[in-house]
Amino acid sequence: ERPIVILSDNSIEHALLGLAAMHVGIPYAPISVAYSLMSSDFGKLRHIMELVTPGLVFAAQGEMFSRAIAASVPPEAEIVLGEPARLFPKATAFADLAAAEPTSEVDAAHARSTPDTIAKFLFTSGSTGMPKGVINTQRMLCSNQAMIAAHLPFLTDEPPVLVDWLPWNHTFGGNHNTGIAIHNGGSLYIDDGKPMPGAIERTVRNLREIAPTIYFNVPRGFEALVPFWRKDLALRENFFSRVKVMFYAGASLSQTIWDEVAELGYETCGESIAMLTGLGSTETAPSAIFTTPQTSRAGAVGVPLRGVELKLAPVGDKLEGRVRGPNITPGYWRDDAVTRQAFDEEGYYCFGDALRFLDEKDESKGFRFDGRIAENFKLATGTWVTVGTLRQAFLAAFAPYAKDVVITGHDRDEVCALVFPDVEACRSLCVGLAAASSVAEILRHEPMRMELSRRLARFAREAKGSSTRVARLILLEEPPSIDANEITDKGSINQRAVLTRRASEVEALYEMPLPLFVIVAKTDDDDEKALIHQERSAARKKKDASPGRAR
Incomplete structure (x- = not known):
């Protein structure tokens, strides 16, 4: 009833406190750093504190987390800091905890732990609301x-x-990866980098120094590393010197990046390194389905692990994957209603992901991902749009200029797209534009928009029907907001939240005549025409853009 909350990022202190808590049967909750350092209102952090009712809250960097602690931590909770903070002069120093001598009470508490003792709470972003606390048992x-x-x-x-x-x-980093190191007596080197500009360089430095035997990342991480591997032979030789398996999760890895990583590996060490993935969630600890080297390819998710039961349940015109087994959560902390919704009548946890056999003639090859059921929608014609599949194809076609995309078209005649651009990649197309140009100026630059228009036309030509043809797009000037639940702290876009918050942009995609900032496909026989394909009345007044509206 009085768990430990950890606010700060991966560190030795974080690991020690978490392991100590589990040793004596005290649940702990590691919280996304973004809720403390990137939020303007601390709304999600306050929600978590109210739900968890912590007895102790830890942050490694006292000053950095002072505002978040002051705004959210209940007065009865003990505050423990790795480094002191002026706002909390009476906080307990982590060094004092580490110096404490264990008593017989530690052994007694450890002896009371059972397989069903709660080890931790991991918070996942709800589709529209506040984070949910997933119970993780031993x-x-x-x-x-x-x-x-x-x-x-x-x-x-x-x-x-x-x-x-x-x-x-x-769950990927905190359960899967740290668990592999602990369970198998391995070593985990904390990489202080991330797959983003200004931080990926630290990952590269670390991989020059330490050669992993198994390597985990998200697709964007592999994409960020490829340019460094391509030009740095010493980095490649160290990385591929003893790695046996590479593994990605969190999103789909494009076949293009997959093939390039495979080629770089083969060129470097003379053998093929397995690239694996799977299907799982915070609710499944996380691994439930895993690929094998023989069946692994882009889009595949594999076969159920030993001890996991998988069934396919019809939902609309899709088959939803549902699982049960000893690795499945008993539910969500203090939320019986959401817990009931997560399981079916036979006690299977409902992934919300659609699956299909990788090979209809050979079921032993396992399954492939067939989209998120909750994201899919019907056009006005009744045609289903499989959002996940279309999103992957769109991002591949518009790389590197589209960082992410939200697909629109529910009850409409056509599919359109709201695009979060990679501003730096778009800037590379803006020849002659001043280096200090704003995001708005970059997104209005005609040569850049012309290139996206051409790609849109090419994408349309390759479409096999209305459900895979994107008619128009808008480049969004404002990035996704974590406070508005448009993006999770791990970088996943919340489709529903974006569509709700940016309803005016969605409407603009379907207005007639089209606003000037909407990009349409530029065909080969239309080169002499303006980039934006619409007619506007000369008397029509230009609409005021809403806050954050694209230009």
Whole structure:
């Protein structure tokens, strides 16, 4: 009833406190750093504190987290800091905790732990509201590591070496990766980099120094590393010197990046390195379905791990994957209603992901991802649009200029898109534009928009029907907001939240005549015409743009 909350990022202190808590049966909750350092109102952090009712709150950097602590931590909770903060002179120093001598009470508390003792709460972003606290038990964590070791037996042959940046408030980094190191007696080097400009360089530095035996990342991480691998032979030779498996999760990896990583690996070490993935969630500890080297390819998710039962349930014209097993959560902390909604009548956890057989003639090859059921919608014609598949194809076609995309068209005649641009990539198309130009000026620059218009035309020509043809797009000037729930702290776009918050932009995509900032496909026989394809009345007054509206 009085768990520990950890606000700061991956660190030795974070790991020690979390392991100590689990040793004596005290649940702990590692929280996304973004809720403390990137939020303007601390709304999600306050919600979590009210739900968890912590007895102790830890932050490694006192000054950095002072505002968040002051805004959210209940007065009865003990504050523990790795470094002092002026606002909290009476806070307990982490060094004092580390120096404390254990008593017989520690052994007694440890003896009371059972497989169903709560190990931690991991918070996931709700589709429209506040984060949900997923209960993670010792049974879930331990059984899942046994499943992973059975699927990847080389982990038990020699202690694995990991170089990992993935945050511990997420199940991928905090359960899967740290669990592999602990369960198999391995080493985990905390990578202080991230797959973003200004931070990926630290990851590169770390990978020059430490050669992993198994490497985990998100697709964007592999995309960020490819240019460095391509030009730095010493980096490549160190990285591929002993890595046996590479693994991605969190999103789909494009076949283009997949192939390039495979080619770089083969050129460097003379053998093919397995690239694996799977399907799982915070609710499944996380691994439930895993690919094998023989069946792994872009879009594949694999076969159920030992001990996991999988069933396919018809939902509309799709088959939803549902699982049960010892690695499945008992539910959400203090939220019985959401817990009931997450399971079906037979006790299977509902992923919300649609699956199809990778090979209809050979079921042993496992499954492939077939889209998020909740995201899919029908056009006015009754045609279903599979958003996940279309989104992947769109991003591949518009790389590197589109960072992310939200697909529109529910009950409309056509599919359109709201695009979050990669501003720096778009800037590279703006020849002659001043280096200090604003985002708005970059997104209005005609040569850049012309290139996107051409790509839109090419994408339309390759479409196989109305459900895969994107008619128009808008470049969004304002990035997705974490406070408005448009993006999770791990970088995943919340489609529903974006469509709701940017309803005016959605309407602009379907207005007639079209506003000037809407980009349409530029065809080969239309080169002499203006980039924007519409007619506007000369008397029509230009609409005032809403806050954050694209130009």
